[in-house]
Each structure stands twice: as C-alpha cells, then as structure tokens.
Amino acid sequence: xxxxxxxxxxxxxxxxxxxxxxxxxxxxxxxxxxxxxxxxxxxxxxxxxxxxxxxxxxxxxxxxxxxxxxxxxxxxxxxxxxxxxxxxxxxxxxxxxxxxxxxxxxxxxxxxxxxxxxxxxxxxxxxxxxxxxxxxxxxxxxxxxxxxxxxxxxxxxxxxxxxxxxxxxxxxxxxxxxxxxxxxxxxxxxxxxxxxxxxxxxxxxxxxxxxxxxxxxxxxxxxxxxxxxxxxxxxxxxxxxxxxxxxxxxxxxxxxxxxxxxxxxxxxxxxxxxxxxxxxxxxxxxxxxxxxxxxxxxxxxxxxxxxxxxxxxxxxxxxxxxxxxxxxxxxxxxxxxxxxxxxxxxxxxxxxxxxxxxxxxxxxxxxxxxxxxxxxxxxxxxxxxxxxxxxxxxxxxxxxxxxxxxxxxxxxxxxxxxxxxxxxxxxxxxxxxxxxxxxxxxxxxxxxxxxxxxxxxxxxxxxxxxxxxxxxxxxxxxxxxxxxxxxxxxxxxxxxxxxxxxxxxxxxxxxxxxxxxxxxxxxxxxxxxxxxxxxxxxxxxxxxxxxxxxxxxxxxxxxxxxxxxxxxxxxxxxxxxxxxxxxxxxxxxxxxxxxxxxxxxxxxxxxxxxxxxxxxxxxxxxxxxxxxxxxxxxxxxxxxxxxxxxxxxxxxxxxxxxxxxxxxxxxxxxxxxxxxxxxxxxxxxxxxxxxxxxxxxxxxxxxxxxxxxxxxxxxxxxxxxxxxxxxxxxxxxxxxxxxxxxxxxxxxxxxx
Amino acid sequence: xxxxxxxxxxxxxxxxxxxxxxxxxxxxxxxxxxxxxxxxxxxxxxxxxxxxxxxxxxxxxxxxxxxxxxxxxxxxxxxxxxxxxxxxxxxxxxxxxxxxxxxxxxxxxxxxxxxxxxxxxxxxxxxxxxxxxxxxxxxxxxxxxxxxxxxxxxxxxxxxxxxxxxxxxxxxxxxx
Numbered sequence: 001x002x003x004x005x006x007x008x009x010x011x012x013x014x015x016x017x018x019x020x021x022x023x024x025x026x027x028x029x030x031x032x033x034x035x036x037x038x039x040x041x042x043x044x045x046x047x048x049x050x051x052x053x054x055x056x057x058x059x060x061x062x063x064x065x066x067x068x069x070x071x072x073x074x075x076x077x078x079x080x081x082x083x084x085x086x087x088x089x090x091x092x093x094x095x096x097x098x099x100x101x102x103x104x105x106x107x108x109x110x111x112x113x114x115x116x117x118x119x120x121x122x123x124x125x126x127x128x129x130x131x132x133x134x135x136x137x138x139x140x141x142x143x144x145x146x147x148x149x150x151x152x153x154x155x156x157x158x159x160x161x162x163x164x165x166x167x168x169x170x171x172x173x174x175x176x177x178x179x180x181x182x183x184x185x186x187x188x189x190x191x192x193x194x195x196x197x198x199x200x201x202x203x204x205x206x207x208x209x210x211x212x213x214x215x216x217x218x219x220x221x222x223x224x225x226x227x228x229x230x231x232x233x234x235x236x237x238x239x240x241x242x243x244x245x246x247x248x249x250x251x252x253x254x255x256x257x258x259x260x261x262x263x264x265x266x267x268x269x270x271x272x273x274x275x276x277x278x279x280x281x282x283x284x285x286x287x288x289x290x291x292x293x294x295x296x297x298x299x300x301x302x303x304x305x306x307x308x309x310x311x312x313x314x315x316x317x318x319x320x321x322x323x324x325x326x327x328x329x330x331x332x333x334x335x336x337x338x339x340x341x342x343x344x345x346x347x348x349x350x351x352x353x354x355x356x357x358x359x360x361x362x363x364x365x366x367x368x369x370x371x372x373x374x375x376x377x378x379x380x381x382x383x384x385x386x387x388x389x390x391x392x393x394x395x396x397x398x399x400x401x402x403x404x405x406x407x408x409x410x411x412x413x414x415x416x417x418x419x420x421x422x423x424x425x426x427x428x429x430x431x432x433x434x435x436x437x438x439x440x441x442x443x444x445x446x447x448x449x450x451x452x453x454x455x456x457x458x459x460x461x462x463x464x465x466x467x468x469x470x471x472x473x474x475x476x477x478x479x480x481x482x483x484x485x486x487x488x489x490x491x492x493x494x495x496x497x498x499x500x501x502x503x504x505x506x507x508x509x510x511x512x513x514x515x516x517x518x519x520x521x522x523x524x525x526x527x528x529x530x531x532x533x534x535x536x537x538x539x540x541x542x543x544x545x546x547x548x549x550x551x552x553x554x555x556x557x558x559x560x561x562x563x564x565x566x567x568x569x570x571x572x573x574x575x576x577x578x579x580x581x582x583x584x585x586x587x588x589x590x591x592x593x594x595x596x597x598x599x600x601x602x603x604x605x606x607x608x609x610x611x612x613x614x615x616x617x618x619x620x621x622x623x624x625x626x627x628x629x630x631x632x633x634x635x636x637x638x639x640x641x642x643x644x645x646x647x648x649x650x651x652x653x654x655x656x657x658x659x660x661x662x663x664x665x666x667x668x669x670x671x672x673x674x675x676x677x678x679x680x681x682x683x684x685x686x687x688x689x690x691x692x693x694x695x696x697x698x699x700x701x702x703x704x705x706x707x708x709x710x711x712x713x714x715x716x717x718x719x720x721x722x723x724x725x726x727x728x729x730x731x732x733x734x735x736x737x738x739x740x741x742x743x744x745x746x747x748x749x750x751x752x
Numbered sequence: 753x754x755x756x757x758x759x760x761x762x763x764x765x766x767x768x769x770x771x772x773x774x775x776x777x778x779x780x781x782x783x784x785x786x787x788x789x790x791x792x793x794x795x796x797x798x799x800x801x802x803x804x805x806x807x808x809x810x811x812x813x814x815x816x817x818x819x820x821x822x823x824x825x826x827x828x829x830x831x832x833x834x835x836x837x838x839x840x841x842x843x844x845x846x847x848x849x850x851x852x853x854x855x856x857x858x859x860x861x862x863x864x865x866x867x868x869x870x871x872x873x874x875x876x877x878x879x880x881x882x883x884x885x886x887x888x889x890x891x892x893x894x895x896x897x898x899x900x901x902x903x904x905x906x907x908x909x910x911x912x913x914x915x916x917x918x919x920x921x922x923x924x925x926x927x928x
Binding site for chain 2: 003004005006007008009024025027028029030031032033034035036037038040041043129130131199200201202203204250251252253254255282284285480481482483645646648649650652653654655656657680681682686687688689690691692693694695
C-alpha cells in the first residue's frame with residue numbers, strides 16, 4: 001500500500017488529543033484515497049462469485065426449480081438451492097444472533113421449499129466471474145405454488161407480543177388516563193402513520209469467504225459486529241470457532257441493517273462449505289429491500305390538557321409490522337410517556353404480521369418513530385391550547401423519568417431549549433399558521449424535543465505498548481461511520497499522553513477481545529470506557545517497571561505523582577525527572593507490555609437518556625407543493641463530547657435521516673402482488689445534497705459520570721429523534737395543514 | 753496484450769482489444785463487451801477505490817473522470833472507452849503520496865463518515881471544478897446532488913468543496 005501523506009493529519013501529529021479535541025479522522029487518508037477496503041474488495045485468484053436468485057412471488061412454495069440451463073453455461077460452477085445445499089443446524093436457538101428477536105424462527109436461506117416473503121433468496125448461482133453468474137441466474141426456472149399473503153399492515157391483525165417466561169410485553173401505564181382525558185378542557189386526537197423505510201447504506205451487503213489451505217475460513221463481512229457474525233455462522237454451519245476469523249475493517253454505512261447477519265453471509269459460507277472454494281456474494285441494491293427495514297407504524301395519540309396546556313392525560317397506542325416468522329418489536333409509545341410530566345398515561349403497543357422479511361433496528365429504532373409522532377401531537381396540543389410550542393414543552397417539563405419514576409443521571413434539556421431557541425431566533429416567530437411569507441414561498445418555523453437512550457454494553461479492550469513507544473488498542477467493535485477508530489485513538493491518547501500518530505486502533509476482527517454489535521449509540525461509551533481502563537492499567541504497569549529499575553528517577557512514585565506527556569512518564573512536581581516509555585522498556589529488557597480490561601456500565605437506578613431540542617425552518621412553494629428545509633438548529637445534551645468534529649457529523653447525519661423521514665423516504669409495496677415497487681435509489685428517495693441546508697449543532701455538555709464511567713452518552717441516534725416532527729410542525733406553521741402521515745410528500749401538500 | 757479475464761482465467765474469445773489510459777498509465781486490455789467500466793476497475797484491475805452502490809447510475813458512488821468529465825462508471829461499457837483517459841480516486845493523489853487539495857479538504861471538514869461514497873464524491877467534485885459552473889453554496893449543492901451520501905455529510909462536503917474553490921481563486925498555482 002502506498003504511503004499517503006495528509007497535511008491535515010500531519011498537522012495534528014505530536015498532539016496529545018484529549019477529550020474535546022476536534023481531531024480529524026485517523027482513517028481519513030485511507031478513505032479519501034480509496035485505500036480503505038470494504039467486504040467485497042478483498043480478492044484472491046481462485047475466488048468464485050455468487051449471484052442470488054430471489055423468489056418472484058410473495059409467499060408460497062417452490063414446486064419445481066430447474067437449474068439445468070444455468071449449470072450448462074460455460075463458467076458456472078454450481079447452483080445452490082434447497083435441494084442440494086449442505087446441511088445446517090436444526091436448532092433455531094443456534095441462529096439467535098445478538099440482535100435477533102426473542103420470539104421466532106430465524107430465517108434460513110435455501111433450507112426448504114417454503115417462500116416466506118417477497119425477495120427471499122431461493123438459489124445462489126456460483127461462477128468463475130460475476131458476469132457469468134449474473135447471466136446464468138437469469139436462466140433459473142421456477143414453478144411456484146402461491147399462498148395467500150398480506151403485506152398491508154392496515155389489514156393485518158394486531159396482537160400483544162408475548163415473551164415466554166416474561167408474559168405480555170406491555171409498556172407501563174399510570175393513573176386513570178381515559179377519565180382524565182374525558183374531563184380535560186383541551187383535547188387532541190391524532191392518527192399518525194409512518195411508511196416503511198429501508199436503511200439503504202451506500203455499500204452493498206457483501207461477504208467474501210476465503211478457504212485457506214489449512215481448512216480455516218477467513219471471512220470479510222459487512223457487519224456491525226464481527227463477533228456476532230462469527231458466532232452465528234459457526235453455529236449455523238457447524239464450523240469450529242477457532243477455525244473461522246471474521247473481519248470487517250471498514251463498513252460502508254449500516255444504520256442498523258448490519259446488526260443481524262444478513263443472508264449474503266449465510267449464502268457465501270454455504271457455498272464455500274459445499275464447494276470448498278473461496279466465494280464472494282454481493283447483494284444488489286434491489287435485493288437489499290429483501291431484508292430488514294424500519295417497520296410501518298400506525299399510532300393513535302390522544303392528549304388532554306388544562307387550558308394552560310398542562311398535560312392531564314396521555315393515551316397512546318401503536319401497531320408496528322413484523323414478519324410471519326419472528327416477533328420484531330420496538331419501543332414506540334414510551335417516549336412521550338417518559339418525557340413529560342403527566343399523572344395519567346395509558347400506553348398500548350401491538351405488532352401485526354405482514355409477509356415481508358423481519359423488520360430490524362434502523363437508526364433510533366422505535367424512538368425515531370415514537371418521538372417524532374408524539375412531538376407532532378404536542379404541536380397540535382400547543383395550537384389547541386393556544387400556547388407557544390416551546391413554552392408548552394417547558395410547562396410540562398419533567399425532572400424525573402416519568403415511566404420509571406426515577407431521577408436522571410443528567411438532563412440538560414432546558415439548556416437545549418434555551419440555547420437552541422436563541423440561536424434559531426424562535427422569539428421572532430409569528431405564531432399564526434401562514435403568517436410568514438417571502439415572495440411566493442410560505443415560511444414555517446417548527447420545533448420538537450428529541451429523546452433517546454444512553455446505553456452502554458460490556459466491552460473488552462487490549463492495550464499493548466511496544467518498546468518503540470507505540471501503542472495499540474484493540475477490540476472487536478466496528479466503525480460503521482461514527483469514527484470509532486478516531487474515538488479509540490483519542491481516548492488512548494488522553495489516557496497515556498502518547499501522541500495520536502503513535503497509536504493504532506484495531507477493530508473489526510473476531511480475533512480481538514469481545515465487543516458487542518455497534519448499535520444503540522453505545523459504542524463510544526462502551527469501547528471508550530474499556531480503552532481508558534486498559535490504558536490506565538497499562539500505564540500503571542509501566543510505572544511499576546520504572547519503580548523497580550536501579551537508580552530509577554521514578555523510584556517510589558505513584559500514579560498520582562506522575563504526568564504522562566508525549567510518551568514520557570515524569571514527576572508532576574519536577575517534570576525534568578522522568579523516563580520515556582522506551583527508556584523504561586530498554587532498561588527493564590522488555591519488548592512490550594499488555595493490559596486487557598473489561599469496561600461495564602456503572603450500577604445506578606437512575607435513568608440514562610440523551611435529549612435534544614430541534615428548531616427547523618421550511619419554505620413551501622404552495623403552487624407546486626414543494627417543501628424545502630432551509631434551516632436547522634439542533635441543540636443536543638449527550639453528556640461529554642469526545643470529539644466535537646465527528647460528533648457534529650453524527651448529529652448532522654441524524655438530522656438528514658430526519659429530513660428523509662419527514663419528506664422523502666417510503667418503501668411502497670404493491671399489496672396486490674406483495675412486492676416492493678420502488679426497490680432502488682431512483683424511486684426510494686433519500687435526501688441528496690440539495691435537500692440539506694446548513695445545520696447548526698449545539699452541544700450542551702453534561703458532567704455525568706453515572707451515565708458511563710467516561711461521561712459519554714452517545715450521539716449516533718439522537719439527531720433523528722425530533723427532527724422529523726420539527727419539520728412536520730414547521731410545515732403546519734407554513735401552510736396550516738396538519739399532516740400526520742409521514743413522509744409528507746408533494747401529493748399530500750397539494751391536496752386538501 | 754493482457755487478457756482482462758477473471759482471476760480464475762476464464763478466457764473469452766469475444767473479448768475486444770481496448771486501450772485505456774488509467775491514472776496516467778496506458779493499459780491495453782482484451783475486455784468482454786459486457787463488462788462495465790466499474791466492474792473492470794474493481795474486479796479486474798484491483799482499483800477498488802471506485803465503489804459500487806447501485807450499479808444503475810442512481811447513487812454516484814462509482815463516479816470517475818473520463819477525459820476530465822465526471823461519469824457513473826457503472827453505466828459505461830468499458831469497450832466503448834477505447835482511447836480515453838480515465839482518472840479514479842487512486843489517481844488523484846500526487847505520485848509522492850501527497851493528497852489532492854480536495855482529499856485534504858474532505859479530511860479537514862469531515863466530509864464523510866463511513867467513507868463509501870467518498871471516492872465518488874471527490875471525483876465528482878473534481879468534475880465540478882473542471883466544469884467551473886458552480887461557485888455558490890447553493891450551486892455546489894445542486895451540482896453535487898448526483899452523489900448520495902447516506903451518512904448525511906452533505907454540509908461538510910459543501911464546506912470542503914467551497915474551501916477548495918476559494919483557495920483556487922486566491923492561488924492560481926493550486927493544482928487543477
């Protein structure tokens with residue numbers, strides 16, 4: 001690999017990058033030069049290419065599958081179907097990956113003649129080249145037996161999801177909400193709806209399986225967790241764990257879609273197992289609509305308040321879709337019930353089966369849907385009670401978590417409201433809908449609250465200091481884009497005083513110490529805490545070694561007596577007295593020192609959440625129904641910010657997801673044939689550059705060492721929570737039209 | 753002539769002799785007529801910096817420069833490009849490894865997250881500079897809308913490109 005020199009990165013060399021440093025990404029040069037390699041980009045001379053053949057019907061059985069014409073094509077090696085695939089495990093439990101729903105039977109590709117959902121893979125054509133495999137896949141011939149199916153959530157039958165041994169999974173209600181609602185002088189009732197959304201990360205799902213000469217497998221997989229893929233594929237196919245290594249050094253976006261191992265991993269491993277040859281399987285963009293997605297949601301919200309806007313009752317019931325074979329659930333109705341002071345809340349949640357692939361987590365699963373819908377309802381209440389929308393939130397501000405009835409570890413939401421409003425200029429807002437206009441455009445200002453969980457999961461990190469003074473920190477986490485490499489480097493630099501360019505962060509390798517899947521905005525808190533602990537332990541070892549040396553300048557010194565500066569350990573009181581790490585290693589005759597530490601959440605009964613206040617300006621050309629988001633201010637309270645540059649990018653990314661949710665994104669099914677119609681990036685609209693204005697991000701820092709030992713709460717998902725609602729509310733303010741059906745597309749804006 | 757076959761060596765009699773200049777290097781290849789420029793680069797020339805995001809010209813991840821013009825390489829059959837000069841992300845940095853001003857600006861302004869759309873964004877931005885049509889932020893946004901970034905780094909991408917345009921205007925010696 002050619003050595004790439006970035007002036008930007010060189011300029012930050014020599015720096016001890018502590019908390020709060022706006023470090024440029026340490027993997028930046030690899031990404032901007034095309035040298036960062038993703039799962040489909042590892043190759044070997046004998047590699048075979050697998051192309052998927054998907055079911056052309058929504059549900060039923062394969063009566064006959066004829067692969068003879070495909071097999072006859074020059075260069076085709078095999079066509080795998082349910083009739084000739086190697087045996088896999090019989091036990092569902094073995095296929096329960098870290099993100100699998102508790103209840104259900106995980107999908108098994110090419111396992112039987114059953115077709116459970118449209119877009120299900122039913123054959124894999126394996127050939128010497130990608131083009132041959134693709135051409136041969138056209139020659140597979142299948143007779144189907146159709147069965148009745150339902151892809152329309154509106155017509156599916158909702159039920160309360162049950163968990164064995166736990167019982168009904170119901171959110172906690174409180175008080176007497178129905179009576180309180182009936183007696184409330186101000187009432188609003190809204191039926192909200194969100195269309196299904198697909199994650200559509202830019203990178204196509206891919207797995208490259210290399211069969212090594214000694215029988216081992218090296219697998220490059222697009223995943224948010226190499227340990228998850230490793231465990232899953234070994235369990236499924238009966239591979240010995242020690243003989244399989246899963247790698248994922250770079251991941252081209254995922255947003256939750258790569259939490260669960262996807263079927264290309266299964267297919268590539270299945271083909272490699274059968275043929276004992278190296279195989280790569282890459283999904284097409286169209287095929288990526290045949291796996292998990294954010295489920296459609298119907299949500300009724302009723303709010304009762306006194307004439308000052310103080311909440312008296314919350315009644316919230318929602319239904320989301322799941323598949324025929326697994327119970328995927330989300331937390332939809334808890335957010336409003338948790339966020340606002342209200343004695344009476346009735347919360348109900350059900351799921352209903354539709355014949356699609358099982359939905360899965362997508363950026364702020366449940367929260368993005370739930371908070372955005374609830375925050376539109378709050379805007380409706382603001383107008384019904386004639387209270388400014390921001391003032392309404394302040395009047396109902398809760399100091400304690402209302403569902404758990406517990407204190408928060410920290411909650412600087414008031415500051416978010418105040419600083420966001422000031423930056424946006426909220427006080428200049430004229431409250432009447434349709435009262436702000438410039439030229440032919442109506443202007444609308446809307447706001448909303450965002451809330452998300454501050455999670456942390458046990459993670460193990462190994463830190464190794466070498467005799468040349470370089471440091472390596474490694475854990476099997478992922479970097480799907482937030483900047484995990486950079487975050488780990490920065491925390492290691494903070495803990496050891498070693499400049500960033502002397503530190504190597506390692507991740508995305510199942511041989512590294514345990515890390516859970518990268519999700520839930522938890523990685524910075526989880527891996528970050530473990531990096532810090534491992535580095536602290538390592539530094540203690542270095543000092544102990546230095547203590548023991550003859551005539552040591554650090555003899556008798558304890559950790560609290562020393563400073564770590566630029567790869568040197570020195571007395572705080574007399575910085576001239578100290579030793580570089582290399583000097584310690586040479587004198588002690590060491591090659592390297594290693595520390596492995598486990599980071600875990602602190603025990604607390606308090607609630608841990610991130611919060612935000614989002615302010616949005618939209619402009620609407622009423623004649624053509626075109627709405628543009630022209631200004632966004634998002635003020636976020638998410639504990640301590642490790643790196644303001646990458647953290648800001650995370651919030652911006654979340655806001656862009658919110659713009660998509662509010663105005664553009666929907667997976668449209670033709671329910672007569674049960675198939676997605678717009679399964680491509682031309683017809684499934686995601687925001688493009690021209691759709692996105694400049695976005696102001698404000699971090700309201702919270703000093704909070706209960707949320708996580710390093711004070712970090714996570715910023716990956718809070719950006720989408722509230723943003724879609726703020727846009728919908730701004731559209732109401734601009735046009736006077738209350739639209740409760742997301743996304744709010746042009747057709748909805750122009751029709752009455 | 754180098755036969756542009758798969759690594760496994762399936763040879764094609766119908767492969768067409770094609771001469772391309774890729775990142776300044778002349779390559780003479782026998783290319784099957786159905787091979788897209790994108791697949792040629794990624795699967796046969798190991799230039800995986802050019803990304804496949806949709807294979808249908810809808811996302812822009814595969815953007816490269818052909819004779820200085822930005823184009824979706826997934827929509828071009830490689831055999832139709834005989835005699836052209838192709839620049840991919842691997843050809844933008846200097847031979848000494850020093851980064852192109854756009855690459856520097858993307859790092860400085862955090863114009864990417866996962867990095868998958870980035871090579872296409874940068875090639876597209878170079879195409880935009882060559883076109884010399886966009887100067888304002890609104891114009892940059894419009895002219896960069898053929899390149900999807902699902903991580904949503906758009907405002908930072910605009911910052912990076914604007915920065916390079918400004919520097920270019922103030923310093924004519926800045927590399928093209």
